[in-house]
Amino acid sequence: MKLSFNGLAKSFGGHRAVDGVTAVFEDVRSLAFIGPSGGGKSTLLRMVGGLETPTEGSLAINEEEVIFEPAALQKHRRAIGFVFQAFNLFPHMDALRNITLPLEKVHGLSAAQARETAMAALKRFRLDQHAHKRPAELSGGQNQRIAIARAIAIKPKLLLFDEPTSALDPEMTSGVLDIIEELKEEGREFLLVTHEMGFARNVADRVAFLADGRIVESGPPSELFGAPQTAACRDFLARVLKY
Numbered sequence: 569m570k571l572s573f574n575g576l577a578k579s580f581g582g583h584r585a586v587d588g589v590t591a592v593f594e595d596v597r598s599l600a601f602i603g604p605s606g607g608g609k610s611t612l613l614r615m616v617g618g619l620e621t622p623t624e625g626s627l628a629i630n631e632e633e634v635i636f637e638p639a640a641l642q643k644h645r646r647a648i649g650f651v652f653q654a655f656n657l658f659p660h661m662d663a664l665r666n667i668t669l670p671l672e673k674v675h676g677l678s679a680a681q682a683r684e685t686a687m688a689a690l691k692r693f694r695l696d697q698h699a700h701k702r703p704a705e706l707s708g709g710q711n712q713r714i715a716i717a718r719a720i721a722i723k724p725k726l727l728l729f730d731e732p733t734s735a736l737d738p739e740m741t742s743g744v745l746d747i748i749e750e751l752k753e754e755g756r757e758f759l760l761v762t763h764e765m766g767f768a769r770n771v772a773d774r775v776a777f778l779a780d781g782r783i784v785e786s787g788p789p790s791e792l793f794g795a796p797q798t799a800a801c802r803d804f805l806a807r808v809l810k811y
């Protein structure tokens with residue numbers, strides 16, 4: 569994939585959460601964003617997914633500019649699989665229904681097609697035995713894997729993961745990271761915001777360090793982690809890798 573940001577900015581009130589990002593990532597399959605909390609990672613990811621409208625600038629995926637107008641935006645969002653920190657599953661529906669609902673309501677599948685697609689996604693992640701359980705009956709790790717199954721079920725052209733393991737115990741984290749790694753091996757393309765530096769290093773083919781709304785530094789993980797070029801990135805890595 570080729571991802572281009574051109575003077576991309578987003579303000580909330582007077583605060584520039586994303587402060588004029590210009591960057592091109594070429595031939596990237598898995599791009600990780602790291603950086604301090606409040607640095608603008610989620611806002612940037614949400615603009616890529618069309619969930620947040622830029623106040624300035626533009627962005628393009630594979631040379632195709634994302635058009636922030638209702639009809640184009642709806643189409644764009646449909647092609648993107650989102651996985652958030654907080655799972656965002658409907659609590660009153662079982663796992664299967666959480667997956668079939670968007671397939672029917674957003675993607676226009678029949679009930680039978682949706683069920684077949686959803687069951688295949690659940691099986692794919694070894695979750696079919698949980699199809700009829702509600703989120704409260706499952707662990708955080710299982711819920712996040714269901715959220716990933718839901719994101720995959722829509723056959724997205726791009727997956728966006730925003731701190732998918734931040735709400736999980738270490739033990740459950742590895743189950744979710746295993747799945748993301750499998751998706752990478754399958755050739756799926758994704759952007760990932762993560763605090764798991766070891767994982768970013770292993771799974772991403774490019775890493776961008778974001779702070780104060782800007783991409784301060786980016787490069788292959790071996791370079792960015794091995795020899796960070798900026799004091800800001802060095803300090804951040806020293807802090808997060810200390811313990």
Ligand SMILES: Nc1ncnc2c1ncn2[C@@H]1O[C@H](COP(=O)(O)OP(=O)(O)O)[C@@H](O)[C@H]1O
Nearest residue numbers: 580583585603604605606607608609610611612
């Ligand atoms: N919907 C919003 N309304 C107001 N401020 C927001 C909103 N979303 C994010 N912000 C602010 O924008 C900045 C960047 O936030 P965010 O993109 O969530 O950073 P990160 O994901 O790197 O922690 C923060 O100062 C945050 O408080």
Ligand SMILES: [Mg+2]
Nearest residue numbers: 609610611730
């Ligand atoms: Mg965030």
